[in-house]
Amino acid sequence: MANRRRTSWIDQFVLREDVNNPFVQVITSAQQVARVAEDRVGLTRAEYDDVATARYQARVLEDLARMLDEDVVAHGRKADEALAGETDPVVRARVLTNALTGAVRASAMLVDACHTLLGLSEKLLVIRRPGSRLTLMAAVEQTRAAASTAHLTVLVNLPRITDVALYDELNSGIDTFDVTLARANRVASALRSEVRVGQAMPVQRATQLR
Template identity: 60%
Template sequence: MPHADDRGSWIDQFMLRDEVFQPFRQVAQAAELLAHVAEDRAGLTRITFDKVRTARYQALVLADLARLLDEDVAVLARRADDALAPGTDTARRARILASVFTGTVRATATLIDTCHTLLGVAQELLVIRRTRSRLELMAAVEMLRGAASTAHLTVLANLPRVTDSVLYDELAVGLGSLDVTLALANRLTSTMRSDTALGGPMPAAHPLGSATAS
């Protein structure tokens, strides 16, 4: 496998881990946003209230999962970089790098499943009607769509390098699930846009600096 360059860890040549395109952190942020949306329970019935409360708990659990996956990849990256230090036995280095690569790809594949589950959580939150919360819900769905696409492309690009036949078969089968995930994201977006369009025009805003009548 190739060596690291001067831009970062050895593992960075196989995935995006910069501040902008970091799918693990994007998913964690989206999950936290969903949990925040679920705190808005104005006007909900008791049954709906309980569903939203459950959705909030699920979102927080999945936010923790995304952060744990991110931490796992960071640990793997450090292991790989340590293995590249001068004096490391060649055979041992090869084993470590192969293990790190496999672990990173597996973590990325798990993230795709996490995105799909979180979109299911978002679906439960469609009952929330406040404008600000709906906007946050839309933003979370778009973040999850982007993270799922990035994670999918990461797995797809690295699949030819996977030497574990069992993992290869698992990943190859799982890659087809992206269409289902994106279809769910599209349905959510379409539903929210339709709801917004049917809601009628926004109320007119007062000009800045104008005084209200007393």
């Protein structure tokens, strides 16, 4: 991934810290989903095929998130170069506008990628091994966080978008985030429903732990 150690002009509009970077979060989540999809023990033929397809699609989403992340870095680099050099003010303004527009568009596309990735996660609920389901839960929660951050990025920067067509496109897609959030909640709820918390520990095991 691109180097993010140096502060860029674009950082004031898009969260790019390695820990909370939504693009990096989706890359990691997609890798986790693909890994879970490799666990196909005990599946029916139809389930096996669905899970195999989900693995391929998760890899595609991983590549997409990485490409979007690199796009944001590239937009930031162009903006920084325009600010550092003796660029004509009109040209500089155009470069900065394009950089912001590109970064916000990438964030909107990431929300769509999160929605698709959560759909793939839902298909993997047929996988029963505890370790795989824990990994899937981690991926779902991380995808939810990435979607929330990317969605907020679009909301915060929408008033700064001067491209009328893009503004209308982004504005019309804002409400669809609720659908994405509902999907994340549904998958997380399905995973949690099988967890039994507070069950009494077997006497023999409890004695061993004393």
